[in-house]
Amino acid sequence: xxIKSKKQKKSYSCVEEKKYYWLRYIIPALLFYxxxxxxxxxxxxxxxxxxxxxxxxxxxxxxxxxxxxxxxPQKSTRYWSAFGNxxxxxxxxxxxxxxxxxxxxxxLTNRTMKGRQFYQTIIFIPTTFAVLVTGYLWKLLLNPIWxxxxxxxxxxxxxxxxxxxxxxxxxxxxxxxSCWQWMGIPTMMFVAALRNVPEDxxxxxEIEGANSRQLFARVKLPLIKPTVGMVSxxxxxxxxxAFDIIFAMENANGAPxxxxxxxxxxxxxxxxxxxxxxxxxxxxxxxxxATITFFVLALGVVPTLKATQGGDN
Amino acid sequence: xxxxxxxxxxxxxxVLLFPIIAGGTEENVNDEKVVLTLESWRAxxxxxxxxxxxxxxxxxxxxxxxxxxxTNPPDYNATLRLKLDSGTAxxxxxxxxxxxxxxxxxxxxxxxxxxxxxxxDAFIESSKAPWQMADGKMFAVPFAAVSHVVYxxxxxxxxxxxxxxxxxxxxxxxxxxxxxxxxxxxANGTSDxxxxxxxxFCGILPNFIGGADSRVQxxxxxxxxxxxxxxxxxxxxxxxxxxxPNGFSAVTYNDSQALFATGKAAMFMDGSWTLGVYxxxxxxxxxxxxxxxxxxxxxxxFHPDTAITMNPATEHPEEAKAFLAWLCTKExxxxxxxxxxxxxxxxLNEEITLSxxxxxxxxxxNAGKETDARFVWPALMDLYSPMxxxxxKVMKGQQTAKQAADSIQxxxxxxx
Numbered sequence: 001x002x003i004k005s006k007k008q009k010k011s012y013s014c015v016e017e018k019k020y021y022w023l024r025y026i027i028p029a030l031l032f033y034x035x036x037x038x039x040x041x042x043x044x045x046x047x048x049x050x051x052x053x054x055x056x057x058x059x060x061x062x063x064x065x066x067x068x069x070x071x072x073p074q075k076s077t078r079y080w081s082a083f084g085n086x087x088x089x090x091x092x093x094x095x096x097x098x099x100x101x102x103x104x105x106x107x108l109t110n111r112t113m114k115g116r117q118f119y120q121t122i123i124f125i126p127t128t129f130a131v132l133v134t135g136y137l138w139k140l141l142l143n144p145i146w147x148x149x150x151x152x153x154x155x156x157x158x159x160x161x162x163x164x165x166x167x168x169x170x171x172x173x174x175x176x177x178s179c180w181q182w183m184g185i186p187t188m189m190f191v192a193a194l195r196n197v198p199e200d201x202x203x204x205x206e207i208e209g210a211n212s213r214q215l216f217a218r219v220k221l222p223l224i225k226p227t228v229g230m231v232s233x234x235x236x237x238x239x240x241x242a243f244d245i246i247f248a249m250e251n252a253n254g255a256p257x258x259x260x261x262x263x264x265x266x267x268x269x270x271x272x273x274x275x276x277x278x279x280x281x282x283x284x285x286x287x288x289x290a291t292i293t294f295f296v297l298a299l300g301v302v303p304t305l306k307a308t309q310g311g312d313n
Numbered sequence: 314x315x316x317x318x319x320x321x322x323x324x325x326x327x328v329l330l331f332p333i334i335a336g337g338t339e340e341n342v343n344d345e346k347v348v349l350t351l352e353s354w355r356a357x358x359x360x361x362x363x364x365x366x367x368x369x370x371x372x373x374x375x376x377x378x379x380x381x382x383x384t385n386p387p388d389y390n391a392t393l394r395l396k397l398d399s400g401t402a403x404x405x406x407x408x409x410x411x412x413x414x415x416x417x418x419x420x421x422x423x424x425x426x427x428x429x430x431x432x433x434d435a436f437i438e439s440s441k442a443p444w445q446m447a448d449g450k451m452f453a454v455p456f457a458a459v460s461h462v463v464y465x466x467x468x469x470x471x472x473x474x475x476x477x478x479x480x481x482x483x484x485x486x487x488x489x490x491x492x493x494x495x496x497x498x499x500a501n502g503t504s505d506x507x508x509x510x511x512x513x514f515c516g517i518l519p520n521f522i523g524g525a526d527s528r529v530q531x532x533x534x535x536x537x538x539x540x541x542x543x544x545x546x547x548x549x550x551x552x553x554x555x556x557x558p559n560g561f562s563a564v565t566y567n568d569s570q571a572l573f574a575t576g577k578a579a580m581f582m583d584g585s586w587t588l589g590v591y592x593x594x595x596x597x598x599x600x601x602x603x604x605x606x607x608x609x610x611x612x613x614x615f616h617p618d619t620a621i622t623m624n625p626a627t628e629h630p631e632e633a634k635a636f637l638a639w640l641c642t643k644e645x646x647x648x649x650x651x652x653x654x655x656x657x658x659x660x661l662n663e664e665i666t667l668s669x670x671x672x673x674x675x676x677x678x679n680a681g682k683e684t685d686a687r688f689v690w691p692a693l694m695d696l697y698s699p700m701x702x703x704x705x706k707v708m709k710g711q712q713t714a715k716q717a718a719d720s721i722q723x724x725x726x727x728x729x
Contacts (some may be wrong), residue, residue, distance in 0.1 A: 073727075144560035145568055165504055165562025232686050254560055257702060272391065272719075276507060278413045278694055279390025 045288035045294070065288035077287070081258055082266040086253070089175050089262055091237040096179040098231060101186030106216065108187070109194040117207055120191070125183035135248025138177045139164060168257035178245045182238075186231045193227035194220060229308020230265060238295065238299050243268060252276075263293050333620045349379045350403035351618045351621070352396070358654045362689065365652035369508040373639055377632045379405065386685060392513035397422040397624070404627035404677035405636065408620045409451035410443035410686070418452035424623035426451045427574060429634060431641035438523065438626040443617035445688065453620035454637045456649070457657035460518030460585040460675055461614040463602040471497060474690040481520065488556040491579050496727045498556040500578035502564020503705045513582040514550060519612035520605035521546040524683035532692040538725055539718035545606065547707050547714035554708040573598075584616075588671045589655030600671065602678045615684035699724050 008046055052058040070076050104123060108116055126134060140146050148160035163173045197220050205219045221228075245265030248255060251274070252269050254261025270277055271286015353362070354397050362381040370378055382403055384392045390413060396402035397417070407415045408423060418422050426432060427450050436455050444453040465477070473494060478484040488498040504510045522531070522542045530536040537543075558564050558572060573581040574591055582603065591598060605611040621640065623633045639645035646661040653659070655669045658676055667673050703717035712720075 082361050144585075145558055145569065145572065146563055160560070162560030162563030164503075165502075165560060165564070170454070251505060253506055253698075255504060256705065273388070274391050275393075275698060276387065277390075277409075277511075278416075278696060279395060280413070280416055281391060 013263060016268070020203065029300050041294070044105055045291050046288050047283060048291040049284075051282075052200065052285075053282040062113075065284045066292075069288050069292075071287060075285075078258065078261065082254070082263050083263045085171055085259070085261055086240060086242070086263045089178075089242060090172060090236065092172070093179055093237050093239045094177045094232065097174070097183055097235060098186050098228075100179075100183060101231070102190050104183075104187045105190030106220075108191050111164050114149070118284075120188075123187050126181045129181070129182035131244040132248045134177065135245055138173075139249050142173060165256055167257045170250065170256055171260045174245055177249065181245075185236070189227055189231055192225040197223045210283070225308055229304055232308070233301050233304050237297055238306070240297055240300075263289065267293070320363065321403075323450075335655060346378045347378055347629050349377065349405055349627070349629060349633055350382050350404040351379055351407075352389075352403040353381060353383040353394055353407045354386045355407070355619075355654065356383040356385055359383060361652050361654050366651055368648050368652070369604060369636065369639065373645075374632070374635060379637070398634070402624050402626075404622055404624055404629060404633050406622050408444060410617045410620065410623045411690045412690075414444055414452055414620070414622075415446060418446060420644045424453040424625045424630075426454055426622055426637065429454060429564075429641060430638045432637075435641040435646075435661050435663075438491075438627055439661050440617065440662070443691070444620045444622075453622035454640050455617065455620045455660040456621040456640065457653060458660050459616050459618045459657060460679065461512060461582070461603065461616070462585060462604055462675055462678060464581040464583055464587075464591075464598055464600055465575070466575060466576055466579050467597040467599055467683045469576065473544050477601045478604050479611075481604050484604045485552060488580075490544075497558050497572065497578040498580055499553060499558075500564075500572040500581040501557050502561040502566075502569050502570040503570070504565040505710060506701055506705065508566040508569070508583075509708070510697075510704055511687060512584050512698070513544070513691070515612045515616075516584075517549060517603045518546055518688050519614055519685050520603060521549065522688075524685040524697065526686060528685055534725075538696075538724055539715070539722040541720075543713045547704070547717045549606075550704050551574060551710070551714055552706045554626065554710070557708075562678075576620055585656035585658070585672070585675050586654070586676055587656065588669070600650050600675050600678070602682070610683065612645065612683040613679050614683065615658075616687045616689060616690070618661065618674065693725075696721060696724065 026236060049060060049062060050058045051061045051065065069079055104119075107113060108120055142163045144160035146163055147156070151157055151160045161169070163169045201219055201223065202215065205215050209216065241264055242262055246260050246262055246265050247268070250256075250260045250266050252267045252273060267286055267289045270289060271281050271283055273279060274281040321381065335676040351362070351366075355362070359381060362383075364380045366381060385682060390409065393402060393406065394417070397420075402422075406423070408417070414423065417456070418425075427443075429451075432451055432454055439664055440455050440458075441451060445451055463487060469475075469491070470477075473491060473496070475487050475490065476483075478487050487693045491498040501509055501513055527536070531538060536637075544727070554561070557570075558578065563570075569578075569581060569583075569591065570587065574596060576596065585600075588600075602611050602613060623630065623637060627633050641661070643661065643665070644665045646663065648661050649658040650657075650665050651668055655672050656675065658667075658672070659665050667676065689700060700721055703721055705711065705715055708711040
């Protein structure tokens with residue numbers, strides 16, 4: 001590194017005089033980030049301390065929104081149930097998506113694998129569909145009214161259950177549909193990472209007599225650790241903010257009996273749409289839910305980043 | 314090279330200028346007519362409203378053009394609120410009844426319509442009440458009401474030799490006969506949650522607990538929400554669960570409609586707003602009143618649904634008010650109801666004949682019966698979700714009728 005920077009200094013001597021020459025290169029991105037990301041984020045944190053819907057009627061209430069959220073029996077029940085469901089949703093996604101993603105990636109990068117392009121496409125195709133489309137299709141497939149007759153014809157009539165109507169199966173069904181749809185992303189990322197594992201490392205390990213399991217656990221996995229971390233963070237952030245799949249397959253209430261109610265749907269109901277049929281949102285309370293989610297995400301992301309990214313770079 | 318560049322700049326500036334020139338001429342045309350927009354949740358009624366509004370422009374107010382701008386029904390309240398907050402809402406607005414509307418009036422977003430000519434005499438008190446503040450101010454002009462009835466497949470009834478049930482007990486025996494013959498008696502499901510409560514439970518409720526007078530007693534605490542009448546109503550939901558489609562917990566409102574329309578289910582408890590959906594080709598259907606248990610009078614859930622008001626921030630208040638006043642005249646209401654979607658009934662205190670047979674059949678069911686709004690709307694809107702959940706739990710057998718009624722009464726106590 002040091003040698004390199006010395007070289008740079010020599011060749012760009014005019015730049016060297018200005019200490020913060022790099023700043024101007026990041027100004028466009030920084031401006032964009034501040035205006036469209038940082039400011040709205042901070043403003044929504046600020047909103048959580050206010051009540052009232054209109055800009056004119058907004059009044060400062062301190063931490064009252066948070067206190068109401070956790071002490072009002074109805075609201076806190078809804079919050080904790082959504083919080084728990086979100087963790088279940090995230091954990092199932094994390095385990096299913098990423099374990100299967102690595103498995104598929106290892107199979108797809110195997111040198112003896114035939115028809116790799118074909119399988120790769122199959123795995124990736126659901127990712128390109130709109131969530132509303134896949135959600136609706138699965139909603140029909142999982143509905144005994146529509147799938148029942150077909151299933152009975154092939155002797156699988158017992159499978160025709162109202163999966164999306166029973167509170168015991170609804171959340172798992174939605175989660176698995178989400179896994180099915182987004183499986184392609186981690187798979188592709190792992191495939192790309194595994195292809196970048198230097199050939200000489202693998203050869204060296206093979207010469208040392210490592211079997212394929214050791215090769216994966218001791219050589220490939222440590223080398224793709226940053227990707228594993230990145231994918232985990234993406235899974236965490238995306239699924240902790242999940243909303244669309246539930247909205248498409250159930251409704252914004254997290255039917256049945258709030259069993260599929262996630263933080264995302266709760267936030268939508270409280271802060272954006274309002275509870276049917278009145279439909280008047282409470283933006284302050286909504287912002288309070290968003291703020292807590294923001295801190296939960298930060299608490300999850302920062303340690304994962306530290307553990308997997310830094311390293312020898 | 315240079316020439317080319319000049320050419321390019323010239324063309325570019327022409328292209329850039331074009332919209333400005335074109336826009337200018339367009340604006341000149343607009344100046345002649347006052348254009349108002351009407352916000353609505355009836356996304357299905359674009360054609361009907363365009364006819365109605367064209368008629369208004371052609372025959373009543375040639376200088377006014379009203380454009381119909383509907384929003385997806387479930388999003389209407391939130392979208393309207395957002396638009397009102399940011400000052401981009403239309404000039405005329407659909408107004409929800411009771412608390413939802415009152416809240417927007419209190420926030421200063423609905424015009425005080427009390428002085429619209431004709432509004433005070435054109436409607437009877439019970440039609441005005443849903444859009445009235447406690448002090449008697451009207452925040453919208455009543456426009457349409459919906460009814461709740463049982464849709465039934467006449468062919469299936471004829472084939473099975475069934476008569477229209479007049480009591481709840483008859484209704485249950487009709488259901489059990491249909492089920493014994495392998496026909497799904499009821500199309501209703503619970504997946505979407507709102508329909509089982511609004512169409513079904515609120516529809517049968519007046520039969521069990523009585524009409525408006527009785528509702529007021531529940532609201533002021535004279536009667537308890539877990540008295541025997543209420544328990545009987547929940548029990549009715551428990552009783553009919555077995556007659557809903559297999560796996561009814563995953564059946565959505567659209568599924569229910571499809572089941573009824575394809576003749577896979579014999580009956581469907583629904584609102585009158587779908588009277589225009591099924592048509593008469595391929596399906597021979599009719600409607601009857603949701604029956605009351607033996608010894609009680611059949612009452613109808615006739616819900617005040619739609620009113621229209623003015624946005625106080627409009628730039629053309631005179632034109633907007635003139636339109637509202639026109640809706641209060643018999644002439645206006647007749648034009649409106651002739652163009653209105655089937656199943657929305659005019660609320661004007663005048664005899665207005667409808668052009669659709671099914672609509673007349675449905676409205677005729679009201680004759681001589683007590684009618685009332687959906688139970689929770691007038692004063693107990695906070696109980697909407699808990700009652701909805703209680704009904705679903707009772708249907709799924711997770712709660713007894715008594716437990717459901719007790720849990721709702723307990724909530725009411727906790728609030729007071």
